[in-house]
Structure formats: structure tokens, C-alpha cells
Amino acid sequence: MTSTAPVLHFRDVGLGDVPTVGGKGASLGELLRAGIRVPTGFAVTTAAFRQAVEHLTVDGTTIPARVAGLDPADAPALAAACADLRAVVESALLPDAVAEAVTTAYAALCDECGDASLPVAVRSSATSEDSAEASFAGLQDTYLWVRGADSVLEHVRRCWASLYSVESVTYRLRRGIPETELGMAVVVQRMVGARSSGVLFTRSPLTGDRSVVAIDASWGLGSAVVSGDVTPDSFVVSKVTGEVRRTVATKTRWHRPDPSGSGVVETDVPGDLQHRPSLSDEEIAELVAIARRVEAHYGRPQDIEWAVAESAPAGENVFLLQSRPETVWAAKDAARKAAPTARPFDHVFNVLGGKRPSEG
């Protein structure tokens, strides 16, 4: 354990802090260090999680003990037990030190941004490097447009409680992952009023080609793209020539902040916007430039969430919300390695030689 602080500002963390602030938190800190524009915020650490959860009991049993006693094959009993566990985690009073730290950090964030009830995104930040585990275990919770310290605290608890969903618990039980190693951080980040947003890969997600940046973009918040509620525009940009292959989709739905001021609603995109590209050529170029810096910083292909802010001026309006290593093609890279040969023309013999001995 590198730190026991319940809250850490992004500016104080980096890639080495995954155990305390999770992958998302560490990555956002690292991006800031690399000089990349990300929405400011803080992470509620795994230490805070432990302080909040370790003293909780269900029917007099500690939570780890309760989970350890469950049978993943007994679905009805499991469902009932998980419901109990989540209710306890969501509703229990937080230790004062944790509640105070989060409240103070949120107030400081409001000051930093000049908005007394600053809208934020509250997102779980898993400590596991295993993205499969993260997704199966339900560690991908994201709550957008959250306002006020109480609401922030409530959503932090919800993120923690998601660890006790039926899927999450079943996954751990079947994999034999001990409860004592369980940890989760939560990221609280200034909400970007996104005009357009989406995801990008610094290699082709379809072919693995590392010479292109593939951008999926649509109007409004990125959740519409991630959830698949909209068919996004696609821009595939060559890193070498800058050529853009564009497919502008008809974007019928978007996610927007709820007019009430908190939460998100999904509605129809106004007709005149549906057919228009959701990014300008300049924005595409800037996204590609940023993506390449991030990729170079990490030294490996990245999977990035981004947004173009509605209010900020051009040139300052592109933000990264998250960056993580691309994993699907990374695994396949190892399988297709070319190696130098004794003489250059031995390559010709290998390729034109018919069946290759090395392929058995």
C-alpha cells in the first residue's frame, strides 16, 4: 500500500498508483503529467473503500466472510445475498474521515472550476489489469452529470456496491479471487459539456493496423457511442500521410444532460444535425495529434475516450476522458513477428517457397 489517503487529486498520481487509485485514476494522472488536457478531478482511493467497507457486517458476519460462504451454483440464495450486501454498502454511513475527505475534495474542485455545484462524472476505477475481469465483474460503472457533495457520496457508494452484483460475486467465486484482495477506487471528474464525443483507437480495431488512428464520434455525450445507442461517424486517419477515410453516419440519438441539472437523458438528434459530421477536420487533426502523443507516452497502442467541449474555444476544446492500453490486438501482435534473415533475399525464398518448414 503506497498511500492511505482517502482522496488524491489527479495531479498527485501517476501510472504507478494503480493499486490506490485504479487504472482510470492512474491513467488520468499520468495523462496530466504528459501535458494532455483532461477534465480535472480526484480519485477516491482503495484505502477509502477499505475503511468504509471493512467494518460493515451483514447479519453479524463480515462482508468477506459472507461472500466466502456463498455457493455460486445456488442462484436464488446468491441473488438474495447480493441484494443484502449491496443494500448495506450503499446505505451504510461512511466513516467521518472518508466522508469529510470526499466532501472537501469536491468543494475544492468546485472552487477550482468556479461552479458551486459543479457537475461531475463518477466512475469506478478498477485495480485489476485484467480488462476481462473488469468488465465481467461489473467494474465499469459510470454516473454522469452528478451535482452536489451528497450526490457524489451516494454515487461513490453505488460504485463500491457494484462489486456485490450477482455477476461480480459469481466471477470472483468461480475464479477463486479472495475477497481480502478486493479493492476499488472511484474517479470524480469534472463533467465536460460535450458537443461531440466518442472513442478512438491508436490502431485499427478491425485489422490491428498500427499506422492508423480510428475515431468513432457522435453528437453529445460519449455514453451514446459506448452504449451503442447510436451509429457513430467513423474517421480512419493515416498516421503517416494524414489522409482521412470518413464514413458519416446518420446519427439519430444522443445523450444530453437532463434539463433538471443532474443525470442524463437520451433523445432524438435534431434533424439538421443527423447527417452532419460530428467533428471538423481541425478537430480530427487535433485528436490524432493528442492520441499519438499519448501512445508515444505509454509506448503502446491506446484505447481512448474523448470529448469536444461545447463551451470552450477551438484549440482548447478537445479533452481526453480516459486512456487505457489496447488489449485485443496486443495479444495477437506476438503471433506475427517477422525476423531478419541471413541474406535479404532469403525472405523471397520464405515467401515464394510454397509450404514453409517453420509452419510445420
Next chain:
Amino acid sequence: MTERSFPLPSQLEAVPGAEGWEAMYPYFSRFQPEDDQRFWFYNSMHFPEVVPAFDGITSEIPYTAIGANTARLFSFPTTMGIEYRIVNGRVYITANPVLDEAEQGARLVDFQERAGHYYANWDRLYGGWQQRIEALIADIEAVEVPELGVLDPIEVVTSARGFASNHLLREQFHRCIDLYSKMWHHHTEFLMLGYGAYVVFFEFCKQAFPEMGDQMVARMVAGMDVTMYRPDDELKKLAALAVDLDLADLFVEGSDPAKVLAALGERGDAGARWLAALEAAKDPWFNVSVGDGFYHHHLSWADDLTVPFAALPRYVEQIAAGQDLTRPTERLAEERDRIAAEYRDLLDSADEQAAFDQMLGLCRQVFPYIESHKFYCEHWFTTRFFQKVRAFGQLLAERGVLLAADDVFHLRHVEVEDALADVMLAWASGGTELGGRHWQPIVAERKRIVEALSTWSAPPALGAVPEALNDPAVKMLWGITQETVEAWLGAEDDDGSTVRGYAASPGVVEGVARVLLNVNDIGQIREGEILVCPVTAPSWGPVFGKIAAAVSDIGGTMSHAAIVAREYGMPAVVGTGTATARISTGDRLRVDGDRGVVTVLA
């Protein structure tokens, strides 16, 4: 569900008015019943027009040379040679694969020894090639049609030569054919090995960077000092000289070259200097064919100044307006090296980068041959060859066997020998040639047949759908892959407004189509039009200064249209199979060189 197939050779309908076309070509070029089960594609890249009887030699001899090179000389492991068939005047080809693994293995052992020798000594051997090919050109230039006078010259007697001049008739004609055959062997000597090296790098790039456009591979490899660009460069120099010497007024569009030359002759010293520069440029750079060197009527610029003089007025105008027409080779070279370096950096290990360096290095070593051999072989040598045959035709016309010199091209080369024997005998006996009665009706008949066949729309492929295509030349040169075959098969399902091919040069442009089926119509092209043609040839270079985009029926990313379009930075879609059949002059088109799609807008 019916099995997918292209039209079967045995079931092609006869072309009205072309009955008896078979006699124009050798028996071994005819489709056989069992050929229905094989995959054949129309080689419209080399044979976009009906092949006249004599010109059948431009398939017979090249395929004897190419096959010998891959099958018997270098022992390419997975391919033997190319077989060809002629139907309705069009040449169809197929590659013979080696499918048996044991045989591939055995061939690989020999391939490594033989190809290894060439690759390991490439520069030295290529230097020797250059000398050999220039010697062959000198040899074909030296062929003489003997004079058959009333008496042989006295020197034949005093030098005791011992044979009369009619003997030389056959000997010299034979020499033309023999030199042509030898030229083709030298043509293929380095070519398939060169393609092999290119295919290896190409496939590596495609695997490492699947989204990379085919043209990008060619851009990383392209040489800067390319012989095939020289004729066009010389033309630009002549245009600049005309401006310098105050002769620009003589170069106006649509002028007859003979009149321009005459007018230059009347412009004193300046005119004389320009004419001297023209003569210097002509040897050797005007020995470039207006076609691709596969037809007798594709003359060289030197033989017919129409094409170069059609391009001069525009160059003169541009230079007078202050434009710099010289190829920016330094910038092109920098760009080429930058692209290669960036792709190299994107590879994720030092091993892969080392392999990349080796493959790219080998490609750049072999590429000068790939880019330059055509000038010496298909252009310089071949235009000389046809001129010599034409000279024999002239003799046959003078002896009354034919009506005109060019009629010789309606006889197969073995028939020309017959006709020459007729002359040899008549001269010897003091009798009369009998060929006039025999050959003239045949020539007239074949002219009608060629005319009738020219209306036939040749399907892009015949016979069975292939399971695999693994001949490097078929892939790189003709651009024929599994996808092409699928596109040809699916052509009937389209709504008719879309033509698909290879994305050969990037960019999207809209404009008006100009469909050119024959190189002699080259003068019809207007500024800003989109060229739609069966195939383009290197001497079309000047045209690319005028057009907005290029579309061709046949060709891969290494085809001429693709190379030149990239050079000029204009969109090109090649290997469409059907563009000239489905697009008409005047159609409004959108050419998408990024995706390889041509859309007829109206």
C-alpha cells in the same frame, strides 16, 4: 443453386462476319474442350485491341520466354509458366500453379541456388544485362532487307561470297524473329525475380499494416531516376528551349508536325538550334512507343511525331507562363524516405524493423530494372523490330505479293516466310511471284475479320472460378486477386452506376468522362476530363498533365496508369474490368481513388 462460373470458352457465340478468324492464329493458341474447366482472364493490359495475325507473335514469344524463366530457368517453387489462348482476336491467359508440396519442395532447392545467384550478384549481372540489351538493339537496327536487283552486285562474285542475295531474304527475316525471341528472354531475365522481391515486401506491409493502400508500397519503393519518364522530360526540355529561342508561336494545338518542322526550318539559327536539339533528344528518347509495344501499329515517337507534337503546345504554354515542369525529384525522394521511415517506426520490434529494412532494400535494388526494362524492350527494341518487318512488307508489296507494306501484318510470321520463299524462287527462276493471287484475298478477308471482331465485348474472364491465385506476376502486374474475381462475378448484381477496381492513387474528383479505346485517339482528350481506357502506356505521360483522373479496365498497383497517376497526384482507379464498356464519353463521373470506386453520376 448453379455453380458459379464465367462464360465457358466452348460456349462463346460466334461474332457475325468474323467466321474463319481461327486461321489468323497458331493452332496451339486455340481453346480446347478441357479448357472450360480452367480459369482464364483477358489480358487486356497487353492486348486491348484485336490482335492482327502477325502481332500474334507478341503473345507467342513473350509467353515462351516468361514460362521458361519461371518454370525451367529459376524453378519458381509454386508456379510454372503462363498459358495463353486466343479467341475472337483477344488473348486470354492462365498461370499454371505447382500444387504438389513435394514438388514445391524440390523446386525450392533449385530456386534457392539459381535465384540466389542472381540476387546475390544483382548489380553486376544487371550491368551486364544493360550491355546485352543494347547490343540486341544494335543487332535489330543492323538487319537489312536485301536488294534483289536484275543481277547481284559484282562484289558478291569478286569476294566469292558464294551465296546470292535471295538467301539473305529468309536469313535476315529469321534474324528479326530470333532477335525478338532473344529480347523477350532478356526481358524476363530479371523481371520475375524483381516481382518476387516486390511481392515479399508488399505482403509484409499488408500484414503489418492491413489498412495501407497498395500505392503506398509502390511509393516507398519508387525510384527517382526512371528511364520511362525520360521521353516526357525531354519533351519538356524542348518546350523550354522553344520558349528560350522565341519559337513558342509555332507550337499551337492541332498543328501538323510536318508543317511545324517546315516552319522551324524557316526560322534561321533559332529554328536550326531547336531542330538539332530535337534530333539529339530523339536518339534514344523518342524510341518510345505510343502504345505498350504489343501491336505493329504502335509506332515510336521517332517514327511518328504526332504524339510528342500534340503535347508540346501545352508545355510551351505552361513554361511561357512561368511554370516549372521539371519533376521535383528531390521532394519526391524526401517524401518517399519519410513515408518509409514512419512506417518502419510503427513496427513494434527491432527484429521487424530489421526485416523491413532488408525487404525494402532488396526492393529498391531490383526496382530500377522493373521500372526501366520496358523502355529498352517493349519500346526501343520492339518499335525497331516492327519497322524491320514493315520493310520486308515493303519488299513484298514491291514484288506484287501484297498491295501495301503494312499488309504484312495480316500474315502470321510463318506465313511471311512462305511469302518470302515465293519471292526468293521467283527472283531465282525469272518467273513471277504467285503470292499476289494467294495472299491478297486472305489479307482482305482478315481485315474484314479484324473489323468485325473489334465490336466484340470480351468478358474479363472465362471458364471456372479459381480456388487460388498465387502467381506473383498475375497479382502484381495484372492486379488480379480473389477480390477482382469476385468483383467480376458480381458485376451483374450492380445497379449499373458503379464500377469497382483498385484504389491506385488517392483522392476524389468529379468530371466528364473521355473513353479512349485506341491510342491513336489520344488527341481527343480535353483539359480536365477523366480518362477512361482499357489500359494506358508510358508514352501517354503527357496526357496526364491534362486529365483530372484516370480509370482503366486492367492493371494493378504497379501498372503504368497507377504509377503515373501517383506521380501527378491525381485519383486513379485501375483494374475495373468493365469501365470502358459501362462508361460513355460525356458521362459525369465521380472517381474515388481512396476506395477504388467510380460512380456514374449522370
